[in-house]
Amino acid sequence: MDDELYQEQILDHYQHPRNKKVLKDATFQHHEHNPSCGDDLTIYVKIKKNQTLQVAFQGHGCAISQASASLLAEYLNNKSLSELIILPQEKIFQLLGIPISNNRTKCALLCYLTIRQGLQEYQHKNQTKGEYHAKIRNQ
Amino acid sequence: MSKKTINNLRKEFPLLKRKINNKPLIYLDNAATTQKPNYVIKCLQEYYTKYNANVHRGLYTLSEQATIEYEHARSTIAQFLHAQPPEIIFTSGTTASLNMLARMLEHTINKDDEIVITIMEHHSNLVPWQELAKRKQAKLKFIALTKDLYLNMEEAAKLITTKTKILAFAYVSNVLGAIVPAQELINLAKKINPNIITIIDAAQAVPYFDINVKELNCDFLAFSGHKVMGPTGIGILYGKFSLLNSLPPVNFGGEMIKEVTQNDASWNELPYKLEPGTPNIADAIALGKAIEYLNQLPREKLLQDLHKLTKYTVEQLQTIPHLEILSNQYSPHPIITFSIKGIHPHDIAEILNRDNICIRAGTHCAMPLHKYLNIPATSRISLYYYNTIQEIDLLTKSLKKVVKIFQ
Ligand SMILES: Cc1ncc(COP(=O)(O)O)c(C=O)c1O
Numbered sequence: 001m002d003d004e005l006y007q008e009q010i011l012d013h014y015q016h017p018r019n020k021k022v023l024k025d026a027t028f029q030h031h032e033h034n035p036s037c038g039d040d041l042t043i044y045v046k047i048k049k050n051q052t053l054q055v056a057f058q059g060h061g062c063a064i065s066q067a068s069a070s071l072l073a074e075y076l077n078n079k080s081l082s083e084l085i086i087l088p089q090e091k092i093f094q095l096l097g098i099p100i101s102n103n104r105t106k107c108a109l110l111c112y113l114t115i116r117q118g119l120q121e122y123q124h125k126n127q128t129k130g131e132y133h134a135k136i137r138n139q
Numbered sequence: 140m141s142k143k144t145i146n147n148l149r150k151e152f153p154l155l156k157r158k159i160n161n162k163p164l165i166y167l168d169n170a171a172t173t174q175k176p177n178y179v180i181k182c183l184q185e186y187y188t189k190y191n192a193n194v195h196r197g198l199y200t201l202s203e204q205a206t207i208e209y210e211h212a213r214s215t216i217a218q219f220l221h222a223q224p225p226e227i228i229f230t231s232g233t234t235a236s237l238n239m240l241a242r243m244l245e246h247t248i249n250k251d252d253e254i255v256i257t258i259m260e261h262h263s264n265l266v267p268w269q270e271l272a273k274r275k276q277a278k279l280k281f282i283a284l285t286k287d288l289y290l291n292m293e294e295a296a297k298l299i300t301t302k303t304k305i306l307a308f309a310y311v312s313n314v315l316g317a318i319v320p321a322q323e324l325i326n327l328a329k330k331i332n333p334n335i336i337t338i339i340d341a342a343q344a345v346p347y348f349d350i351n352v353k354e355l356n357c358d359f360l361a362f363s364g365h366k367v368m369g370p371t372g373i374g375i376l377y378g379k380f381s382l383l384n385s386l387p388p389v390n391f392g393g394e395m396i397k398e399v400t401q402n403d404a405s406w407n408e409l410p411y412k413l414e415p416g417t418p419n420i421a422d423a424i425a426l427g428k429a430i431e432y433l434n435q436l437p438r439e440k441l442l443q444d445l446h447k448l449t450k451y452t453v454e455q456l457q458t459i460p461h462l463e464i465l466s467n468q469y470s471p472h473p474i475i476t477f478s479i480k481g482i483h484p485h486d487i488a489e490i491l492n493r494d495n496i497c498i499r500a501g502t503h504c505a506m507p508l509h510k511y512l513n514i515p516a517t518s519r520i521s522l523y524y525y526n527t528i529q530e531i532d533l534l535t536k537s538l539k540k541v542v543k544i545f546q
Pocket residue numbers: 170171232233234235261263264309311312313340342343363504
């Protein structure tokens with residue numbers, strides 16, 4: 001089958017997602033969904049003592065939305081918090097490794113939107129506590 | 140209908156001839172919008188090249204001609220629905236008709252009054268009533284479905300009470316293809332509360348079968364032109380003359396007034412009272428043409444064939460592993476909603492698109508229904524008179540490919 005979009009990597013991550021679980025002790029988590037198509041995603045991020053990340057997700061939806069979440073979680077695991085902070089949107093397309101049409105961009109970027117929102121809420125909460133900057137500085 | 144007749148019919152729809160990547164186009168999203176025949180397309184061209192002018196205003200030939208054609212379209216549509224021309228209001232579509240109606244009826248709703256709709260409604264026949272209920276602290280109630288996905292008439296009889304001021308429902312569900320026994324439901328409602336206002340969302344009914352507002356005895360009915368071979372941006376609100384005449388307008392401007400002073404205004408007669416401003420003249424005329432076109436088709440025979448094609452489609456879909464049909468399998472109506480285990484509708488639609496097959500994926504503007512049926516999102520095929528067995532065979536082949544990719 002010469003179907004680029006549904007090449008093995010994406011199908012593999014869709015059918016055998018990595019890190020698809022609830023992180024009970026997550027530092028922050030965020031839920032987003034795309035009501036028009038029903039893609040649904042919760043991302044859990046745990047910031048470990050050494051400031052590296054553990055990322056997991058739960059959800060359901062199309063192959064693109066779920067495979068991107070799985071690829072993103074795999075990519076971010078054991079990366080530092082700063083790497084998440086500077087993560088560009090393009091990284092998702094790079095991880096998917098295939099051209100994404102306009103009408104599927106929303107599916108592909110659901111994981112990005114979810115983790116960004118979660119991060120922002122977390123940053124906001126910590127900024128007010130004054131801890132957050134210290135944390136970043138210490139990295 | 141012979142193959143030749145269908146082929147001749149298809150020839151009148153230029154878009155159906157389109158090829159993408161050298162493969163023919165297979166258009167199976169007719170519940171979203173239908174394709175347009177030359178008869179309608181040419182009329183738009185003619186309006187803009189020969190008699191584009193404002194209506195009801197100019198004293199010159201062009202304006203007179205535009206006015207005649209615009210009012211002729213109204214008459215054609217009135218006749219089609221078995222109504223009178225002043226009972227036909229041009230709007231921009233079903234959504235606009237229902238929103239306008241909700242505003243017009245606002246003053247009749249008081250705290251604790253009830254508005255009854257069904258769980259199958261398209262958002263456009265749900266949110267306007269939900270908002271009205273919120274503004275007036277009224278109660279919005281939903282009639283549910285039977286196990287085989289028809290409207291539960293027994294429940295309807297219990298839900299509708301003397302406090303129910305409005306009953307609004309889709310004649311045909313755009314997700315399930317279930318046809319509501321409209322006349323029976325209206326009779327039932329009027330028996331419980333003779334003053335109830337009954338409203339039919341006929342967006343999915345008008346393209347397929349005859350509508351007789353006199354027989355249905357509905358107070359209002361709305362539909363969209365683009366779903367019945369007409370252009371986008373034009374639709375109809377039908378209302379009984381006495382009601383349209385007594386209800387207040389909610390949009391104001393030119394043409395809808397009789398007299399204006401610095402402090403007050405009085406309203407023009409029907410239908411102008413409810414059509415303020417320059418109307419969508421070209422598209423209204425073209426909608427008239429679409430109805431004329433529909434009227435001259437051998438509709439009864441075409442509909443019979445469409446029912447057969449629907450049955451054939453259901454049978455073919457049932458040969459696909461892990462495919463579950465979620466719409467009324469035994470309903471002849473050509474809307475088929477399905478899901479395939481383990482494959483999201485977006486992925487199905489995307490892969491079918493590689494073969495130029497157009498189907499709809501998502502929640503079809505009916506989120507409460509999906510929630511009620513406990514399904515996240517679905518795929519939908521909807522057929523029209525010009526679809527063929529060959530197209531269904533290509534669809535089946537393509538769906539088998541989808542299943543294979545995800546195996
Ligand atoms: C049952 C039903 N009601 C209302 C609408 C809304 O029609 P429109 O978007 O043309 O206003 C649709 C079309 O999607 C429909 O299927």
